Amino acid sequence: MNRVIPKEEKIPTEKRLRKSKTRTLLFEVLSESAEPLSILDILEIFASRKHHINKTTLYREVENLVTSGELRAVQIDSRRVSYELASLDHHHHFVCTSCDSVADIVFPEESIEKTEALLEKQGIVVTHHALEFFGVCKMCT
Amino acid sequence: MNRVIPKEEKIPTEKRLRKSKTRTLLFEVLSESAEPLSILDILEIFASRKHHINKTTLYREVENLVTSGELRAVQIDSRRVSYELASLDHHHHFVCTSCDSVADIVFPEESIEKTEALLEKQGIVVTHHALEFFGVCKMCT
DNA sequence: CTCCGTGCAAAAGGTTTGCACCTGG
């Protein structure tokens, strides 16, 4: 796992994150995963690796990393939020409604950019967008 | 030939929905609303109209209507699901992360259709998609 | 008379909070 950690510009409100086994393992697990993981997924994987971690702690850890911009929250399942590395290239998801698997999708962004430009012209600030496709994957048909 | 005696099994037919004050009011409220409503929103509106309705009942009612294809579930807030009339033209949403308001967005579908065709060619069945833009609306800037 | 609509209580399941203690820098 080779991650470049951006030099901090010492913004007073920002937490300085320390090293911790949990955080290291979290990045490891996320970069090995082909799809975004929910808190409960991560908890399970941690357990299988004999790293005992409290659920609450993990929730807080993940929130820290989302705030600091290292993780991205992804809403795939209406019941739970999943997370992926923010360092991944911008992409979208295909979600199989049968087995809940998730695959990355590349999508030409021009039309999205055009729409965003249109919105900006109306005085709206667009920060990000999400595009998901739903259906049945090859394995499930 | 060992002819199997046909069982009087009910083929899972759809529920026949009866008339009910709740359902009528639900459609009324949803068609008057400019944005998708969550269960709790609806409950509040019902209360303001002096129509007492149990939360559980509403959950079930809405689920029935989603199943029968009259409502569409929309995931805008990670914490709760919202609903809109399925009879609305296909569209997407802009969500203001400051005031949580939602506006409909028209978006050229060609690129999405192209991507869907590509997926179908890979043996994937695409049933639907969702596209949301997030940012700050005019009122909040 | 048979489903569907409804209410109430309680459970379920994901997420957050409060408090206390530990620990890296």
Added chain:
DNA sequence: CCAGGTGCAAACCTTTTGCACGGAG
């Protein structure tokens, strides 16, 4: 030391389930 990391219990909030009854068709 001190702020961040951690654990535990309990609260919170949305959604689901079980059970019972009444009413439309």
